[in-house]
Amino acid sequence: MSGQATGSGTSGSTSSAPARRESLLPYLVLGLYLGIVFTRSEVISWFRIQEMFRFQAFHMYGIIGSAVAVAAMGIWLVRRSGIRSMIRRPMEFPAQPWTPPGTQYWIGGILFGLGWGLLGACPGPIYVLIGNGLSVMVVALASAILGAWTYGRLRHRLPHS
Amino acid sequence: MDPYSAWPWYVAGPLIGVVVPLIYLYSGRKWGVSSTFRDICAATVPGGLEYFSYAWRTEGGWRLTMAAGLIGGGVIGHLLAPETAVAISLETQADLAGLGLVNLGGLAPRQVFSWSTLLTVPGIVMILGGGFLVGFGTRYANGCTSGHAISGLASFRMASLVAVLGFFIGGLVTTHLLLPPILGALP
Numbered sequence: 001m002s003g004q005a006t007g008s009g010t011s012g013s014t015s016s017a018p019a020r021r022e023s024l025l026p027y028l029v030l031g032l033y034l035g036i037v038f039t040r041s042e043v044i045s046w047f048r049i050q051e052m053f054r055f056q057a058f059h060m061y062g063i064i065g066s067a068v069a070v071a072a073m074g075i076w077l078v079r080r081s082g083i084r085s086m087i088r089r090p091m092e093f094p095a096q097p098w099t100p101p102g103t104q105y106w107i108g109g110i111l112f113g114l115g116w117g118l119l120g121a122c123p124g125p126i127y128v129l130i131g132n133g134l135s136v137m138v139v140a141l142a143s144a145i146l147g148a149w150t151y152g153r154l155r156h157r158l159p160h161s
Numbered sequence: 162m163d164p165y166s167a168w169p170w171y172v173a174g175p176l177i178g179v180v181v182p183l184i185y186l187y188s189g190r191k192w193g194v195s196s197t198f199r200d201i202c203a204a205t206v207p208g209g210l211e212y213f214s215y216a217w218r219t220e221g222g223w224r225l226t227m228a229a230g231l232i233g234g235g236v237i238g239h240l241l242a243p244e245t246a247v248a249i250s251l252e253t254q255a256d257l258a259g260l261g262l263v264n265l266g267g268l269a270p271r272q273v274f275s276w277s278t279l280l281t282v283p284g285i286v287m288i289l290g291g292g293f294l295v296g297f298g299t300r301y302a303n304g305c306t307s308g309h310a311i312s313g314l315a316s317f318r319m320a321s322l323v324a325v326l327g328f329f330i331g332g333l334v335t336t337h338l339l340l341p342p343i344l345g346a347l348p
Binding site for chain 1: 167168169170171172173174175176177178179180181182183184185186187188189190191194195197198199201202206208210212213222223224226227228229230231232233234235236237238239241242247248249250252253256257265267268269270274275276279286287288289290291292293294295296297298299300301302303305306307309310311312313314315316317318319320321323324325326327328329330331332333334335336337339340343
């Protein structure tokens with residue numbers, strides 16, 4: 001079932017200097033690191049998400065806000081330096097121009113938000129919660145994959161931008 | 162710092178945010194987690210759909226590997242400190258108790274998030290329904306908390322700002338309008 005029909009052509013139509021082979025090990029290390037940070041800062045907790053949506057603590061806002069600030073500074077430095085990535089793959093800085101009304105961002109965002117409030121976990125924490133031994137989250141993961149599949153099935157009939 | 166209490170926001174937030182430029186420096190990729198749901202569909206049951214017809218190994222292998230790491234990191238994080246009650250505010254504790262959640266231990270309320278309660282009304286709506294909406298919504302909006310709220314806002318993208326506003330509208334509706342009747346059906 002897994003035989004891919006897309007052939008061997010790589011995705012992006014980029015043709016600068018030859019890219020180096022991409023080892024996946026750094027991503028495993030980053031995943032382990034993030035799993036530990038997510039667990040020890042309790043952002044994977046349904047209770048913390050409730051506290052956030054009830055505006056009863058600064059914890060989640062502080063984490064998201066300072067993560068955005070550090071990421072923005074990092075991106076600015078990377079862009080300003082004009083440095084190339086270690087494996088010489090081109091930088092994927094998001095550059096899509098904004099075209100109102102952005103229907104998919106509104107509707108998709110609200111639907112995700114409804115689910116985030118119910119499940120108390122966004123995609124990263126779903127994985128981390130499974131690692132924490134909350135094994136019933138594999139059902140939530142399967143349901144999320146079914147949701148993604150359903151989107152792929154209905155995509156051409158849904159309003160976009 | 163008490164090693165067993167929650168890491169404060171000013172430690173955790175920067176530790177998370179720095180991942181975005183680190184991935185750019187390594188491979189130029191934009192950090193995001195919810196695309197792994199699409200990769201898993203593409204790898205298992207693409208169903209002849211155009212949305213799942215792409216080279217998932219080369220485009221998604223990196224984030225699937227990271228997701229495997231997230232599971233492993235959860236195991237390590239869990240072993241680093243014995244699980245105690247999450248230190249949420251007293252107001253939140255009172256609100257949740259008012260909704261019928263008497264056991265506030267663990268990472269999620271056991272009255273809802275357990276195998277034995279999966280097929281109760283709150284279990285079906287919150288685990289199955291919530292999971293489905295997370296998968297469907299993130300693919301429709303093309304991103305989740307990592308891709309839009311962190312990578313996207315850090316790149317000053319208007320689309321990400323709109324998506325994050327949507328996340329909060331949805332979450333506030335769930336918290337204040339949907340949860341009371343759903344938890345009212347607790348067995």
